[in-house]
Amino acid sequence: GSQIHLVESDPAHFAAGLVDTFLPYDSREHRRDEEHAERVTELLRSRGLQPHACLSYWDDCVVLAALVCERLGLRCSPVHAVRVAKQKSRTHQHLQRCRRGRPPPAAFSVPCCRLRTHGDVERAAASVPFPAVAKLEFGAGGVGVKVVESLEQCQEHAARLWRDLRDDADHPGIGLGWGNAMLLMEYVPGTEHDVDLVLFEGRLMGAWVSDNGPTRLPACLETAACLPSCLPADLQAQLVRAALQCCLACGLRDGVFNVELKLGPAGPRLLEINPRMGGFYLRDWIQEVYGADLLLAAVLVALGLPPVLPARPAPRTHLAGVMCLGSEHGAALGAGGGMRALRELQSRGLVRLNRLFEETAADGEYEEPCLSVACAGQSRAEACGRLLGLCQALGIDSPRYPVEHFLSHFK
Known part of the structure; x- marks a missing residue:
C-alpha cells in the first residue's frame, strides 16, 4: 500500500517503471546539495506530493536526503550529524574530541589528515606514521584505497588519483560528486568487520556483525565475507558497543547505519561510518541468516515507527x-x-x-x-x-x- 516517489539523476533508470512517481533530477554535484534539496522540495510541491518519509540507501545522496527531511519536517538524523559521518576525516576528528564515557568514543578513532593539495601530503606525513592508508575523503566501494609505506608512495598515489578521478563522470557512484579530496589515515592492524545497526530515537533496535577476509594489499578491496561472525560473543559485543558509541557521538539517532571497524590487540578501531544501510550483499545476507530486513527497518524508522526486529535467535x-x-x-x-x-x-x-x-x-x-x-x-x-x-x-x-x-x- 505504500507509494514510492523516486528522485534519480539518470532519466533512463530501470526503476522508473517500478515506482508511483519518477522525478528525474540531476543531483550528482553534491557540493550543491543545499540547492538540490530546495529544487527537490519544489518538485514535490509542484506535483502536490506530501511524503511521510524520505530516505536514501545510495551513499552519495545521504546528505541530500537529510536536507530534504529537514525542509519537509520528516524524521531523520540531523543534517550536521550526517555530514560528520559522510566525511571520513571529519568523523575521526570529531570523535577525537569526544572524551566522555568508558571507553570514550575517542578511543575508537584513528589519527588522520585531509589531503586536498600536494602540500597537504607532506604536512600529513609529518603527523601520520607509516604504513598508512590513503583514500578518498568521500569514497565508496573501496575504490582508490591504498596502503602506502612512505611519503613518496603517498605522493605518487595522490598524484595519480587526482589525475584520474576528478568528478563523477570519471567513475560514477564512488563519491566524486563530493570532489576528490583524500585523507591519510594511520594503518590499523587486525581483522576487519562490519556492524549494521538500526537506531530509533537514539536507541539500539538491532545490530549484526559480519567478518571480512584479508584484503589484497596494497589495495584494500574486500575479498571475502562470512555471517554470522566467527568472533566469540564478548568480542562481537565490543564491536557493537564501539559502533553504537561512534554513531551516537556523531549525532546519528535515527536510521540504519553500516559501521566498518577493525579489531586488533588494542580493541575495536573505527575505519568509517556509512550513514545508510549496508551495501552489496549485506541486506540480503542478514535477512537470510537472521530474518531481519534492514530495508524495511529503514523505511519504518523514516516513517517514525519503531521497527520490531526478531529477537536475536540462533542463526538459521x-x-x-x-x-x-x-x-x-x-x-x-x-x-x-x-x-x-x-x-x-x-x-x-x-x-x-x-x-x-x-x-x-x-x-x-x-x-x-x-x-x-x-x-x-x-x-x-x-x-x-x-x-x-x-x-x-x-x-x-x-x-x-x-x-x-x-x-x-x-x-
Missing part, C-alpha cells in the same frame, strides 16, 4: 562469500560459462549471487567487485568448504586470487 544458516573481479574472473564468468553455471545453481538454491555490475569488464587500478558468490551451510566450515570447491571448479580460485587464503580468517 551460515553464509560464506567471495567477491569476483572483472580483471580476474571476466574470462571464467563470461566465455568460460561460469556465470551460466552460477545462475543455474542459484535457481536450485545452491548458491547466492549479488551483482554489483552487469558487466564483468576490468576497471583498471580503480576496480570494484562485480559479483558476490556465496554458499550456505549448517556450519561455517561447511559453507566455506562448499564455496572453495565451487570456486575451484569454476576457475574463480587461482594462484593470483587464492580463495582458500581469503577464507582463512573464518576458522
Whole structure:
C-alpha cells in the first residue's frame, strides 16, 4: 500500500517503471546539495506530493536526503550529524574530541589528515606514521584505497588519483560528486568487520556483525565475507558497543547505519561510518541468516515507527562469500560459462549471487567487485568448504586470487 516517489539523476533508470512517481533530477554535484534539496522540495510541491518519509540507501545522496527531511519536517538524523559521518576525516576528528564515557568514543578513532593539495601530503606525513592508508575523503566501494609505506608512495598515489578521478563522470557512484579530496589515515592492524545497526530515537533496535577476509594489499578491496561472525560473543559485543558509541557521538539517532571497524590487540578501531544501510550483499545476507530486513527497518524508522526486529535467535544458516573481479574472473564468468553455471545453481538454491555490475569488464587500478558468490551451510566450515570447491571448479580460485587464503580468517 505504500507509494514510492523516486528522485534519480539518470532519466533512463530501470526503476522508473517500478515506482508511483519518477522525478528525474540531476543531483550528482553534491557540493550543491543545499540547492538540490530546495529544487527537490519544489518538485514535490509542484506535483502536490506530501511524503511521510524520505530516505536514501545510495551513499552519495545521504546528505541530500537529510536536507530534504529537514525542509519537509520528516524524521531523520540531523543534517550536521550526517555530514560528520559522510566525511571520513571529519568523523575521526570529531570523535577525537569526544572524551566522555568508558571507553570514550575517542578511543575508537584513528589519527588522520585531509589531503586536498600536494602540500597537504607532506604536512600529513609529518603527523601520520607509516604504513598508512590513503583514500578518498568521500569514497565508496573501496575504490582508490591504498596502503602506502612512505611519503613518496603517498605522493605518487595522490598524484595519480587526482589525475584520474576528478568528478563523477570519471567513475560514477564512488563519491566524486563530493570532489576528490583524500585523507591519510594511520594503518590499523587486525581483522576487519562490519556492524549494521538500526537506531530509533537514539536507541539500539538491532545490530549484526559480519567478518571480512584479508584484503589484497596494497589495495584494500574486500575479498571475502562470512555471517554470522566467527568472533566469540564478548568480542562481537565490543564491536557493537564501539559502533553504537561512534554513531551516537556523531549525532546519528535515527536510521540504519553500516559501521566498518577493525579489531586488533588494542580493541575495536573505527575505519568509517556509512550513514545508510549496508551495501552489496549485506541486506540480503542478514535477512537470510537472521530474518531481519534492514530495508524495511529503514523505511519504518523514516516513517517514525519503531521497527520490531526478531529477537536475536540462533542463526538459521551460515553464509560464506567471495567477491569476483572483472580483471580476474571476466574470462571464467563470461566465455568460460561460469556465470551460466552460477545462475543455474542459484535457481536450485545452491548458491547466492549479488551483482554489483552487469558487466564483468576490468576497471583498471580503480576496480570494484562485480559479483558476490556465496554458499550456505549448517556450519561455517561447511559453507566455506562448499564455496572453495565451487570456486575451484569454476576457475574463480587461482594462484593470483587464492580463495582458500581469503577464507582463512573464518576458522
